[in-house]
Amino acid sequence: MIAPKHILGTFDEALASLRNNVLMMSSLAERSLGNAFSGLFQRDDDLCALAIADDEEIDQLEKQIDKDGIDLLLRFQPVASDLRRVVSAMKLSSNIERIADQAVNTARKARKLNQHPALSEMQVIEPIYQHALAMFRDGVDSYAREDVTLALTMEARDTTLDQMNAKASQRLIERMAQDPEQLRGYLNLMFIARHLERVGDHATNIAEDAVYAIAAEDIRHQHSAA
Amino acid sequence: MVSLLEMPQIVSNRVSHETAPSPEQKTGESMIEIENLDFAYGTNRVLHDIDLSIPARAVTAFIGPSGCGKTTLLRCLNRMNDLIDGARITRGSIHIEGIDINSPGVDVVDLRRRVGMVFQKSNPFPKSIYDNIAYGLRIAGVTKRSRLDEAVEKSLRSAALWDEVKDRMHVSGYGLSGGQQQRLCIARALAVEPEIILMDEPCSALDPIATAKVEELIRELKTQYTIVIVTHNMQQAGRCSDFTAFFYLGRLIEVDTTSKIFSNPSQRQTEDYITGRFG
Numbered sequence: 001m002i003a004p005k006h007i008l009g010t011f012d013e014a015l016a017s018l019r020n021n022v023l024m025m026s027s028l029a030e031r032s033l034g035n036a037f038s039g040l041f042q043r044d045d046d047l048c049a050l051a052i053a054d055d056e057e058i059d060q061l062e063k064q065i066d067k068d069g070i071d072l073l074l075r076f077q078p079v080a081s082d083l084r085r086v087v088s089a090m091k092l093s094s095n096i097e098r099i100a101d102q103a104v105n106t107a108r109k110a111r112k113l114n115q116h117p118a119l120s121e122m123q124v125i126e127p128i129y130q131h132a133l134a135m136f137r138d139g140v141d142s143y144a145r146e147d148v149t150l151a152l153t154m155e156a157r158d159t160t161l162d163q164m165n166a167k168a169s170q171r172l173i174e175r176m177a178q179d180p181e182q183l184r185g186y187l188n189l190m191f192i193a194r195h196l197e198r199v200g201d202h203a204t205n206i207a208e209d210a211v212y213a214i215a216a217e218d219i220r221h222q223h224s225a226a
Numbered sequence: 227m228v229s230l231l232e233m234p235q236i237v238s239n240r241v242s243h244e245t246a247p248s249p250e251q252k253t254g255e256s257m258i259e260i261e262n263l264d265f266a267y268g269t270n271r272v273l274h275d276i277d278l279s280i281p282a283r284a285v286t287a288f289i290g291p292s293g294c295g296k297t298t299l300l301r302c303l304n305r306m307n308d309l310i311d312g313a314r315i316t317r318g319s320i321h322i323e324g325i326d327i328n329s330p331g332v333d334v335v336d337l338r339r340r341v342g343m344v345f346q347k348s349n350p351f352p353k354s355i356y357d358n359i360a361y362g363l364r365i366a367g368v369t370k371r372s373r374l375d376e377a378v379e380k381s382l383r384s385a386a387l388w389d390e391v392k393d394r395m396h397v398s399g400y401g402l403s404g405g406q407q408q409r410l411c412i413a414r415a416l417a418v419e420p421e422i423i424l425m426d427e428p429c430s431a432l433d434p435i436a437t438a439k440v441e442e443l444i445r446e447l448k449t450q451y452t453i454v455i456v457t458h459n460m461q462q463a464g465r466c467s468d469f470t471a472f473f474y475l476g477r478l479i480e481v482d483t484t485s486k487i488f489s490n491p492s493q494r495q496t497e498d499y500i501t502g503r504f505g
Contacts, residue, residue, distance in 0.1 A: 004503045011502065077461055079488045082501045216490035 003081070011076045018068050018089045022096070025061040026140040028054060029096045032103035033136070033199070037129050040110035040192065043118065048107035058100040065093040081213075088213035092143060095202040095209070099136060102195040102202075109188040119185050121175055124168045125192055131161050132196040132203070139206035146214045151207035161200035168193045257282035257422060257452040258303060263318035265298055265307070271316065272298055274476045280469075285444060285453045287467035287484065289460065291504060294473040296456045300424050303327075303454065304341035305334050322422070339366070342415030346427040348407035350399030350414075355382075355391050358399045358410055362418040377417050385413035386443050405436020412443065423447065425455040429462060441466050460500055464488050472496045 006012050032051045039048035069090040072078065078086055113119070135157050142151035172186045172193075179186075208220050258280035265273035273295045280286050288296035298307065302320060305327060307313040320327050327337055339362070350358050359378040360368075368374060378395070382388040387409045391402070399410050408428060415423055425444075429437040444453060444466050457463050463470055464484060471481040472493070480493040491497050498504050 003501075004498065006502045007504065008502055076502075079460065079464070079500050080491055080497050083489070 008076070011078075011082075014068065014072050014076065015078075015082065015085060018065060018072060018086065021061055021065050021068065022089050022092050023140070023144060025058055025065065025093055025096050026136075028058050028061070029100040029103065030133070030136065032058065032100050033106075033133060036103040036107040036110060037125075039107055040113065041122065041126065043114045045111055045114055048111045048114070051103050051107035055100055055104045058097060062093045062097040066090055081216075084213045084216060088143070088209040091209045092140075092206055095205045096140075099199050099202045102199050106192050106195050109192055113185055113188050116182075116185055119182060119189065121172060121186065121189055124171055125189060125196070128161070128164045128168060128193055128196045131157070131164060132199040135161065135200050135203035136206075139203035139210070142207050143210035143213065146210070148211055148214055151210045151214075152219075154204045154207040158200045158204045161197060165193050165197040255282045256280065257323065258454075259319075259321040260299070260302075261319050261321075263299075263302070263320065264316045265295070265302060266312075266314060266316050267310070268312040272476050273302075276318070276478050278471060278478055278481060280452065280454060282452045283448060283450065284468040285448050285455060285466055286469045286471065287463040288454065288456045288471050288473060289458075289463050289500075290473035290479075291499065292458075295476040296471075296473045297426055299473070300426055300454060300456050303422070303424055304338045304343055306338075306343065308334065339418045340420050341422040341424060342418065342420035343424045344408070344411050344415055344426070344428045346430050348404060348411050348431070350402070350407050350410050353399060354396045355399050355402070355410060356395040358414050359417045362414065366418065381413040381417040384416050384447070385409045386439060386446070387413055403436070405432050405439060408432060408436070408440060409443065412440070412447075416447075420451065422452045422454070425453065427456055427458060430458065437462070460488075472499060474499070 032054045035047045035054070036051035038044060039046075039051060069086050072086050073083075076082075113122075135154060138150055139154060141147065142154075169190050172190045176183050176186045205220075208218075211217050211219050256279045258278075260276050260278040260280075263273055263276040264271060276299060288300060290296050301307045302315065303322075315328060322337075322341070325332065351361060353361070356378055359381050360374045363374060363377055368377070379388060379392075382391060387406060390406060391410075394401075399407060402410060408431075412423070412428075429440050432440065441462065444455070447453060448468075455463075455466065457466075467484045469481065470484045470487040472479045472487065472491070472495070474495055480487065480491055480496045482492070486492075487496060488500060491500065
Protein backbone atom coordinates (compact mmCIF):
# COMPACT_ATOMS: atom_id res chain seq x y z
CA MET A 1 0.00 0.00 0.00
CA ILE A 2 1.45 3.36 -1.00
CA ALA A 3 1.53 5.85 1.85
CA PRO A 4 -0.21 9.15 1.13
CA LYS A 5 2.00 12.16 0.65
CA HIS A 6 3.01 14.35 3.53
CA ILE A 7 1.31 17.69 3.97
CA LEU A 8 4.80 19.20 3.75
CA GLY A 9 6.00 18.73 0.18
CA THR A 10 9.58 19.55 1.17
CA PHE A 11 9.51 16.56 3.54
CA ASP A 12 8.50 14.22 0.70
CA GLU A 13 11.22 15.71 -1.53
CA ALA A 14 13.90 15.25 1.14
CA LEU A 15 12.87 11.62 1.76
CA ALA A 16 12.78 10.89 -1.98
CA SER A 17 16.21 12.46 -2.48
CA LEU A 18 17.67 10.38 0.35
CA ARG A 19 16.24 7.18 -1.13
CA ASN A 20 17.44 8.08 -4.64
CA ASN A 21 20.97 8.65 -3.37
CA VAL A 22 20.95 5.25 -1.64
CA LEU A 23 19.82 3.57 -4.86
CA MET A 24 22.39 5.53 -6.90
CA MET A 25 25.11 4.49 -4.46
CA SER A 26 24.10 0.83 -4.72
CA SER A 27 24.20 1.03 -8.54
CA LEU A 28 27.71 2.47 -8.41
CA ALA A 29 28.85 -0.18 -5.91
CA GLU A 30 27.42 -2.92 -8.13
CA ARG A 31 29.26 -1.45 -11.10
CA SER A 32 32.49 -1.37 -9.09
CA LEU A 33 32.08 -5.00 -8.10
CA GLY A 34 31.44 -5.82 -11.77
CA ASN A 35 34.54 -3.94 -12.89
CA ALA A 36 36.76 -5.47 -10.19
CA PHE A 37 35.71 -9.04 -10.97
CA SER A 38 35.76 -8.52 -14.74
CA GLY A 39 39.24 -7.15 -14.20
CA LEU A 40 40.11 -10.36 -12.34
CA PHE A 41 38.47 -12.84 -14.69
CA GLN A 42 39.50 -11.07 -17.93
CA ARG A 43 42.91 -10.04 -16.53
CA ASP A 44 42.16 -6.42 -17.41
CA ASP A 45 44.07 -3.86 -15.31
CA ASP A 46 42.08 -0.96 -16.74
CA LEU A 47 38.85 -2.34 -15.30
CA CYS A 48 40.59 -2.82 -11.95
CA ALA A 49 41.76 0.80 -12.06
CA LEU A 50 38.20 1.90 -12.84
CA ALA A 51 36.84 0.03 -9.79
CA ILE A 52 39.45 1.70 -7.60
CA ALA A 53 38.81 5.18 -9.05
CA ASP A 54 35.01 4.92 -8.71
CA ASP A 55 35.31 4.41 -4.98
CA GLU A 56 35.81 8.14 -4.43
CA GLU A 57 32.33 8.91 -5.80
CA ILE A 58 30.78 6.22 -3.59
CA ASP A 59 32.55 7.60 -0.52
CA GLN A 60 31.24 11.07 -1.31
CA LEU A 61 27.71 9.73 -1.70
CA GLU A 62 27.96 8.05 1.69
CA LYS A 63 28.89 11.39 3.23
CA GLN A 64 26.08 13.11 1.35
CA ILE A 65 23.51 10.56 2.59
CA ASP A 66 24.69 11.01 6.17
CA LYS A 67 24.50 14.80 5.81
CA ASP A 68 21.03 14.67 4.23
CA GLY A 69 19.82 12.18 6.85
CA ILE A 70 21.00 14.40 9.72
CA ASP A 71 19.45 17.41 8.00
CA LEU A 72 16.16 15.56 7.61
CA LEU A 73 16.14 14.54 11.28
CA LEU A 74 16.92 18.10 12.24
CA ARG A 75 14.38 19.85 10.05
CA PHE A 76 11.42 17.48 10.05
CA GLN A 77 11.83 15.39 13.22
CA PRO A 78 10.39 12.32 11.48
CA VAL A 79 8.62 9.62 13.50
CA ALA A 80 7.31 6.09 12.90
CA SER A 81 7.87 4.79 9.34
CA ASP A 82 9.52 8.06 8.26
CA LEU A 83 12.07 7.82 11.06
CA ARG A 84 12.76 4.18 10.23
CA ARG A 85 13.29 5.07 6.57
CA VAL A 86 15.84 7.76 7.42
CA VAL A 87 17.73 5.59 9.90
CA SER A 88 17.72 2.64 7.48
CA ALA A 89 18.93 4.78 4.56
CA MET A 90 21.90 5.92 6.64
CA LYS A 91 22.71 2.36 7.71
CA LEU A 92 22.31 1.07 4.16
CA SER A 93 24.76 3.63 2.84
CA SER A 94 27.36 2.48 5.34
CA ASN A 95 26.98 -1.14 4.22
CA ILE A 96 27.05 -0.21 0.54
CA GLU A 97 30.24 1.78 1.09
CA ARG A 98 31.87 -1.28 2.65
CA ILE A 99 30.76 -3.44 -0.27
CA ALA A 100 32.43 -0.93 -2.58
CA ASP A 101 35.56 -1.22 -0.40
CA GLN A 102 35.52 -4.97 -1.04
CA ALA A 103 35.45 -4.19 -4.77
CA VAL A 104 38.54 -1.98 -4.34
CA ASN A 105 40.33 -4.65 -2.30
CA THR A 106 39.53 -7.22 -4.98
CA ALA A 107 40.69 -4.90 -7.78
CA ARG A 108 44.04 -4.35 -6.02
CA LYS A 109 44.59 -8.07 -5.61
CA ALA A 110 43.46 -8.74 -9.19
CA ARG A 111 46.15 -6.35 -10.47
CA LYS A 112 48.74 -8.33 -8.56
CA LEU A 113 47.39 -11.61 -9.91
CA ASN A 114 47.39 -10.19 -13.44
CA GLN A 115 51.17 -9.75 -13.25
CA HIS A 116 51.59 -13.53 -13.12
CA PRO A 117 50.41 -16.43 -15.26
CA ALA A 118 46.72 -17.23 -14.85
CA LEU A 119 45.81 -19.71 -12.15
CA SER A 120 43.28 -22.37 -13.10
CA GLU A 121 41.85 -22.14 -9.55
CA MET A 122 40.41 -18.76 -10.54
CA GLN A 123 37.31 -20.74 -11.54
CA VAL A 124 36.43 -21.42 -7.87
CA ILE A 125 35.85 -17.68 -7.42
CA GLU A 126 33.26 -17.25 -10.20
CA PRO A 127 30.28 -19.03 -8.49
CA ILE A 128 31.06 -17.30 -5.19
CA TYR A 129 31.03 -13.96 -6.99
CA GLN A 130 27.72 -14.71 -8.70
CA HIS A 131 26.17 -15.77 -5.38
CA ALA A 132 27.41 -12.69 -3.49
CA LEU A 133 26.39 -10.34 -6.31
CA ALA A 134 22.87 -11.80 -6.37
CA MET A 135 22.66 -11.34 -2.60
CA PHE A 136 23.70 -7.70 -2.89
CA ARG A 137 21.16 -7.04 -5.66
CA ASP A 138 18.37 -8.73 -3.73
CA GLY A 139 19.26 -6.97 -0.50
CA VAL A 140 18.93 -3.59 -2.19
CA ASP A 141 15.85 -4.81 -4.07
CA SER A 142 14.14 -5.79 -0.83
CA TYR A 143 14.73 -2.23 0.39
CA ALA A 144 13.67 -0.55 -2.84
CA ARG A 145 10.52 -2.67 -3.32
CA GLU A 146 9.77 -3.04 0.38
CA ASP A 147 9.83 -6.82 -0.04
CA VAL A 148 10.11 -8.50 3.37
CA THR A 149 9.82 -12.00 1.89
CA LEU A 150 12.86 -11.44 -0.31
CA ALA A 151 14.79 -9.91 2.60
CA LEU A 152 14.11 -12.94 4.76
CA THR A 153 15.84 -15.26 2.25
CA MET A 154 19.18 -13.62 2.91
CA GLU A 155 20.23 -15.34 6.10
CA ALA A 156 20.08 -18.82 4.53
CA ARG A 157 21.83 -17.54 1.42
CA ASP A 158 24.57 -16.04 3.57
CA THR A 159 25.11 -19.43 5.22
CA THR A 160 25.48 -20.98 1.75
CA LEU A 161 27.98 -18.27 0.83
CA ASP A 162 30.00 -18.97 3.99
CA GLN A 163 30.09 -22.67 3.04
CA MET A 164 31.20 -21.83 -0.52
CA ASN A 165 33.96 -19.64 0.86
CA ALA A 166 35.11 -22.34 3.30
CA LYS A 167 35.18 -24.93 0.55
CA ALA A 168 37.14 -22.64 -1.78
CA SER A 169 39.64 -21.83 0.98
CA GLN A 170 40.14 -25.53 1.64
CA ARG A 171 40.86 -26.18 -2.00
CA LEU A 172 43.25 -23.24 -2.27
CA ILE A 173 45.13 -24.36 0.87
CA GLU A 174 45.53 -27.78 -0.68
CA ARG A 175 46.89 -26.20 -3.86
CA MET A 176 49.36 -24.13 -1.83
CA ALA A 177 50.82 -27.35 -0.44
CA GLN A 178 50.97 -28.90 -3.90
CA ASP A 179 52.29 -25.83 -5.69
CA PRO A 180 54.18 -23.61 -3.19
CA GLU A 181 55.69 -21.46 -5.95
CA GLN A 182 52.23 -19.96 -6.55
CA LEU A 183 51.57 -19.49 -2.86
CA ARG A 184 51.15 -15.72 -3.16
CA GLY A 185 48.61 -16.13 -5.98
CA TYR A 186 46.55 -18.70 -4.06
CA LEU A 187 46.67 -16.48 -1.01
CA ASN A 188 45.29 -13.58 -3.04
CA LEU A 189 42.47 -15.78 -4.34
CA MET A 190 41.68 -16.77 -0.76
CA PHE A 191 41.50 -13.11 0.20
CA ILE A 192 39.21 -12.41 -2.74
CA ALA A 193 36.87 -15.24 -1.67
CA ARG A 194 36.94 -13.70 1.78
CA HIS A 195 36.03 -10.26 0.30
CA LEU A 196 33.00 -11.89 -1.34
CA GLU A 197 32.03 -13.48 1.95
CA ARG A 198 32.05 -9.96 3.46
CA VAL A 199 29.89 -8.69 0.56
CA GLY A 200 27.34 -11.35 1.60
CA ASP A 201 27.47 -10.16 5.22
CA HIS A 202 26.81 -6.55 4.18
CA ALA A 203 24.04 -7.64 1.82
CA THR A 204 22.43 -9.47 4.75
CA ASN A 205 22.76 -6.32 6.87
CA ILE A 206 21.07 -4.35 4.09
CA ALA A 207 18.15 -6.80 4.02
CA GLU A 208 17.85 -6.62 7.81
CA ASP A 209 17.73 -2.83 7.66
CA ALA A 210 15.10 -3.09 4.92
CA VAL A 211 12.93 -5.27 7.17
CA TYR A 212 13.28 -2.70 9.95
CA ALA A 213 12.29 0.11 7.60
CA ILE A 214 9.30 -1.78 6.22
CA ALA A 215 7.95 -3.70 9.19
CA ALA A 216 9.66 -2.19 12.27
CA GLU A 217 11.06 -5.62 13.09
CA ASP A 218 14.62 -6.02 14.29
CA ILE A 219 15.67 -9.40 12.89
CA ARG A 220 19.39 -9.01 13.62
CA HIS A 221 21.29 -11.43 15.86
CA GLN A 222 18.27 -13.61 16.50
CA HIS A 223 20.32 -16.74 17.01
CA SER A 224 22.69 -15.11 19.48
CA ALA A 225 19.74 -13.72 21.49
CA ALA A 226 18.03 -17.11 21.73
CA MET B 227 -11.58 -2.12 26.75
CA VAL B 228 -8.33 -0.48 25.82
CA SER B 229 -6.24 -0.74 28.95
CA LEU B 230 -2.59 0.04 29.38
CA LEU B 231 -2.70 -2.20 32.41
CA GLU B 232 -3.28 -5.20 30.19
CA MET B 233 0.29 -4.80 29.03
CA PRO B 234 2.16 -5.98 32.14
CA GLN B 235 5.47 -6.12 30.33
CA ILE B 236 5.17 -2.46 29.45
CA VAL B 237 4.29 -1.42 32.96
CA SER B 238 7.05 -3.52 34.49
CA ASN B 239 9.54 -2.14 31.96
CA ARG B 240 8.65 1.36 32.96
CA VAL B 241 9.02 0.64 36.64
CA SER B 242 12.36 -0.98 36.13
CA HIS B 243 13.72 2.14 34.45
CA GLU B 244 12.66 4.48 37.20
CA THR B 245 13.96 5.03 40.68
CA ALA B 246 12.52 2.23 42.79
CA PRO B 247 9.14 3.39 44.05
CA SER B 248 8.51 3.52 47.78
CA PRO B 249 6.18 0.81 49.10
CA GLU B 250 3.18 3.13 49.25
CA GLN B 251 3.63 4.13 45.64
CA LYS B 252 1.37 2.20 43.33
CA THR B 253 3.11 2.79 40.02
CA GLY B 254 1.37 1.11 37.14
CA GLU B 255 -2.01 0.64 38.83
CA SER B 256 -4.99 2.22 37.19
CA MET B 257 -5.91 5.65 38.50
CA ILE B 258 -8.64 6.58 36.04
CA GLU B 259 -11.03 4.19 34.29
CA ILE B 260 -13.10 5.59 31.43
CA GLU B 261 -15.73 3.17 30.14
CA ASN B 262 -17.97 3.44 27.06
CA LEU B 263 -18.03 7.21 27.39
CA ASP B 264 -20.19 9.32 25.08
CA PHE B 265 -20.28 13.09 25.51
CA ALA B 266 -22.36 15.77 23.79
CA TYR B 267 -22.60 19.53 23.61
CA GLY B 268 -26.39 19.86 23.22
CA THR B 269 -27.26 17.52 20.37
CA ASN B 270 -23.72 17.46 19.02
CA ARG B 271 -22.05 14.25 20.14
CA VAL B 272 -18.31 14.88 20.35
CA LEU B 273 -16.99 11.78 22.14
CA HIS B 274 -17.93 8.28 21.03
CA ASP B 275 -17.55 5.16 23.11
CA ILE B 276 -14.27 6.04 24.78
CA ASP B 277 -12.70 3.17 26.73
CA LEU B 278 -9.43 4.06 28.39
CA SER B 279 -7.54 3.14 31.52
CA ILE B 280 -4.99 5.70 32.74
CA PRO B 281 -2.18 4.39 34.94
CA ALA B 282 -1.17 6.01 38.21
CA ARG B 283 2.10 7.90 38.54
CA ALA B 284 2.80 8.08 34.86
CA VAL B 285 2.33 10.68 32.14
CA THR B 286 -0.36 9.96 29.56
CA ALA B 287 -0.52 12.24 26.53
CA PHE B 288 -3.68 12.87 24.50
CA ILE B 289 -2.89 13.75 20.89
CA GLY B 290 -5.01 14.34 17.82
CA PRO B 291 -6.11 17.08 15.43
CA SER B 292 -8.09 20.08 16.65
CA GLY B 293 -11.69 19.18 17.37
CA CYS B 294 -10.99 15.49 17.99
CA GLY B 295 -12.29 15.68 21.57
CA LYS B 296 -9.08 15.37 23.55
CA THR B 297 -9.60 18.56 25.57
CA THR B 298 -13.27 17.69 26.11
CA LEU B 299 -12.22 14.31 27.52
CA LEU B 300 -9.58 15.97 29.71
CA ARG B 301 -12.19 18.35 31.08
CA CYS B 302 -14.50 15.41 31.83
CA LEU B 303 -11.91 14.11 34.28
CA ASN B 304 -12.56 16.89 36.81
CA ARG B 305 -16.05 17.79 35.59
CA MET B 306 -14.99 21.14 34.20
CA ASN B 307 -17.58 20.61 31.48
CA ASP B 308 -20.32 20.96 34.13
CA LEU B 309 -19.78 24.70 33.73
CA ILE B 310 -20.92 24.63 30.07
CA ASP B 311 -24.66 24.76 29.35
CA GLY B 312 -25.92 21.68 27.54
CA ALA B 313 -22.65 19.80 27.88
CA ARG B 314 -23.17 16.34 29.32
CA ILE B 315 -22.07 12.74 29.42
CA THR B 316 -24.76 10.78 27.56
CA ARG B 317 -23.42 7.30 28.24
CA GLY B 318 -20.65 5.54 30.12
CA SER B 319 -18.69 6.37 33.23
CA ILE B 320 -15.45 7.71 34.63
CA HIS B 321 -14.08 6.16 37.81
CA ILE B 322 -11.16 7.60 39.74
CA GLU B 323 -9.75 5.10 42.20
CA GLY B 324 -12.99 3.19 41.93
CA ILE B 325 -15.33 6.12 42.53
CA ASP B 326 -17.76 7.20 39.83
CA ILE B 327 -17.00 10.93 39.62
CA ASN B 328 -20.39 11.71 38.09
CA SER B 329 -22.46 10.04 40.78
CA PRO B 330 -24.74 12.44 42.70
CA GLY B 331 -22.88 12.03 45.98
CA VAL B 332 -19.57 13.35 44.63
CA ASP B 333 -18.49 16.77 45.90
CA VAL B 334 -17.30 18.58 42.77
CA VAL B 335 -15.16 21.01 44.73
CA ASP B 336 -13.36 18.12 46.39
CA LEU B 337 -13.04 16.35 43.03
CA ARG B 338 -11.33 19.41 41.54
CA ARG B 339 -8.99 19.56 44.52
CA ARG B 340 -8.02 15.95 43.86
CA VAL B 341 -7.80 16.51 40.11
CA GLY B 342 -5.92 19.76 39.49
CA MET B 343 -5.75 21.48 36.15
CA VAL B 344 -3.24 23.62 34.30
CA PHE B 345 -4.48 25.51 31.27
CA GLN B 346 -3.06 26.51 27.89
CA LYS B 347 -2.62 30.11 28.92
CA SER B 348 -1.22 30.76 32.35
CA ASN B 349 -3.93 32.33 34.49
CA PRO B 350 -2.52 33.54 37.80
CA PHE B 351 -4.94 35.41 40.05
CA PRO B 352 -4.39 39.18 40.32
CA LYS B 353 -2.71 38.59 43.63
CA SER B 354 0.79 38.18 45.03
CA ILE B 355 2.80 35.06 44.29
CA TYR B 356 2.23 33.95 47.88
CA ASP B 357 -1.52 34.51 47.77
CA ASN B 358 -1.83 32.72 44.44
CA ILE B 359 -0.48 29.56 46.05
CA ALA B 360 -2.27 30.00 49.38
CA TYR B 361 -5.64 30.67 47.71
CA GLY B 362 -6.81 27.08 47.46
CA LEU B 363 -5.71 26.26 50.99
CA ARG B 364 -7.53 29.27 52.41
CA ILE B 365 -10.70 28.20 50.53
CA ALA B 366 -10.24 24.81 52.16
CA GLY B 367 -10.17 26.51 55.56
CA VAL B 368 -6.47 26.63 56.30
CA THR B 369 -5.69 29.87 58.17
CA LYS B 370 -2.64 29.08 60.25
CA ARG B 371 0.21 31.18 58.91
CA SER B 372 2.96 28.65 59.55
CA ARG B 373 1.04 25.95 57.70
CA LEU B 374 0.39 28.26 54.77
CA ASP B 375 4.06 29.27 54.64
CA GLU B 376 5.11 25.67 54.64
CA ALA B 377 2.66 24.68 51.90
CA VAL B 378 3.58 27.66 49.71
CA GLU B 379 7.29 26.89 49.91
CA LYS B 380 6.73 23.18 49.29
CA SER B 381 4.54 23.85 46.25
CA LEU B 382 6.94 26.39 44.77
CA ARG B 383 9.85 24.01 45.28
CA SER B 384 7.89 21.19 43.65
CA ALA B 385 7.15 23.47 40.72
CA ALA B 386 10.86 24.37 40.46
CA LEU B 387 10.03 28.04 41.01
CA TRP B 388 11.12 28.61 44.61
CA ASP B 389 14.66 29.79 43.90
CA GLU B 390 13.40 32.29 41.34
CA VAL B 391 10.70 33.89 43.51
CA LYS B 392 11.62 33.32 47.16
CA ASP B 393 12.78 36.93 47.58
CA ARG B 394 9.66 38.48 46.05
CA MET B 395 6.79 36.45 47.39
CA HIS B 396 4.58 39.47 47.81
CA VAL B 397 4.85 40.96 44.34
CA SER B 398 2.06 40.31 41.86
CA GLY B 399 2.00 37.01 39.99
CA TYR B 400 1.54 39.10 36.86
CA GLY B 401 5.13 40.33 37.25
CA LEU B 402 6.53 36.92 36.38
CA SER B 403 7.55 35.81 32.89
CA GLY B 404 5.15 33.59 30.89
CA GLY B 405 7.06 30.44 31.80
CA GLN B 406 7.23 31.41 35.46
CA GLN B 407 3.50 32.21 35.46
CA GLN B 408 2.77 28.74 34.09
CA ARG B 409 4.92 27.14 36.78
CA LEU B 410 3.14 29.36 39.34
CA CYS B 411 -0.15 27.88 38.13
CA ILE B 412 1.31 24.40 38.48
CA ALA B 413 2.47 25.29 42.01
CA ARG B 414 -1.03 26.58 42.76
CA ALA B 415 -2.49 23.29 41.60
CA LEU B 416 0.04 21.34 43.71
CA ALA B 417 -0.70 23.34 46.88
CA VAL B 418 -3.98 21.55 47.52
CA GLU B 419 -2.21 18.19 47.18
CA PRO B 420 -4.02 16.70 44.21
CA GLU B 421 -3.54 13.12 43.05
CA ILE B 422 -4.01 13.89 39.38
CA ILE B 423 -2.84 16.85 37.33
CA LEU B 424 -4.51 17.62 34.01
CA MET B 425 -2.53 19.79 31.61
CA ASP B 426 -4.18 21.32 28.58
CA GLU B 427 -1.40 22.36 26.19
CA PRO B 428 0.61 23.80 29.08
CA CYS B 429 3.54 24.92 26.94
CA SER B 430 1.83 26.21 23.82
CA ALA B 431 2.49 29.84 24.77
CA LEU B 432 6.00 29.30 26.12
CA ASP B 433 9.45 29.73 24.59
CA PRO B 434 11.72 26.65 24.27
CA ILE B 435 13.58 27.30 27.54
CA ALA B 436 10.38 27.76 29.55
CA THR B 437 8.95 24.71 27.78
CA ALA B 438 12.00 22.64 28.78
CA LYS B 439 11.59 23.73 32.41
CA VAL B 440 7.92 22.71 32.43
CA GLU B 441 8.77 19.40 30.76
CA GLU B 442 11.50 18.73 33.32
CA LEU B 443 8.97 19.57 36.02
CA ILE B 444 6.52 17.05 34.53
CA ARG B 445 9.25 14.42 34.68
CA GLU B 446 9.84 15.13 38.37
CA LEU B 447 6.14 15.31 39.24
CA LYS B 448 5.22 11.99 37.70
CA THR B 449 6.88 10.09 40.54
CA GLN B 450 4.14 11.42 42.83
CA TYR B 451 1.24 12.38 40.58
CA THR B 452 -0.79 10.93 37.75
CA ILE B 453 -0.45 13.36 34.85
CA VAL B 454 -2.61 13.67 31.76
CA ILE B 455 -1.40 16.14 29.16
CA VAL B 456 -3.09 17.36 26.00
CA THR B 457 -0.57 18.54 23.44
CA HIS B 458 -0.37 19.41 19.78
CA ASN B 459 3.38 19.15 19.93
CA MET B 460 4.32 15.64 18.83
CA GLN B 461 7.90 16.03 20.03
CA GLN B 462 6.65 17.11 23.43
CA ALA B 463 4.40 14.05 23.67
CA GLY B 464 7.39 11.95 22.66
CA ARG B 465 9.67 13.54 25.24
CA CYS B 466 7.32 13.79 28.23
CA SER B 467 4.86 10.96 28.22
CA ASP B 468 4.98 7.27 29.07
CA PHE B 469 1.76 6.49 27.22
CA THR B 470 0.06 8.19 24.30
CA ALA B 471 -3.57 8.08 23.24
CA PHE B 472 -4.50 9.21 19.73
CA PHE B 473 -8.00 10.60 19.14
CA TYR B 474 -9.73 11.34 15.85
CA LEU B 475 -13.25 12.63 15.26
CA GLY B 476 -14.25 11.97 18.85
CA ARG B 477 -12.99 8.40 18.92
CA LEU B 478 -9.99 6.86 20.64
CA ILE B 479 -8.09 5.31 17.74
CA GLU B 480 -5.11 3.89 19.55
CA VAL B 481 -3.38 3.94 22.92
CA ASP B 482 -0.02 2.41 23.68
CA THR B 483 3.38 3.18 25.11
CA THR B 484 4.72 6.42 23.69
CA SER B 485 7.68 4.55 22.29
CA LYS B 486 5.40 2.21 20.33
CA ILE B 487 3.13 4.99 19.09
CA PHE B 488 6.02 7.04 17.74
CA SER B 489 8.06 4.18 16.31
CA ASN B 490 5.48 1.76 14.97
CA PRO B 491 1.83 2.60 15.64
CA SER B 492 -0.69 -0.16 15.04
CA GLN B 493 -3.29 1.99 13.29
CA ARG B 494 -2.88 3.63 9.90
CA GLN B 495 -4.71 6.76 11.05
CA THR B 496 -2.22 7.20 13.90
CA GLU B 497 0.72 6.76 11.52
CA ASP B 498 -0.74 9.26 9.04
CA TYR B 499 -1.36 11.83 11.77
CA ILE B 500 1.99 11.65 13.56
CA THR B 501 3.96 11.59 10.31
CA GLY B 502 2.11 14.62 8.95
CA ARG B 503 0.18 12.90 6.18
CA PHE B 504 -3.26 13.91 7.42
CA GLY B 505 -5.39 16.26 5.50
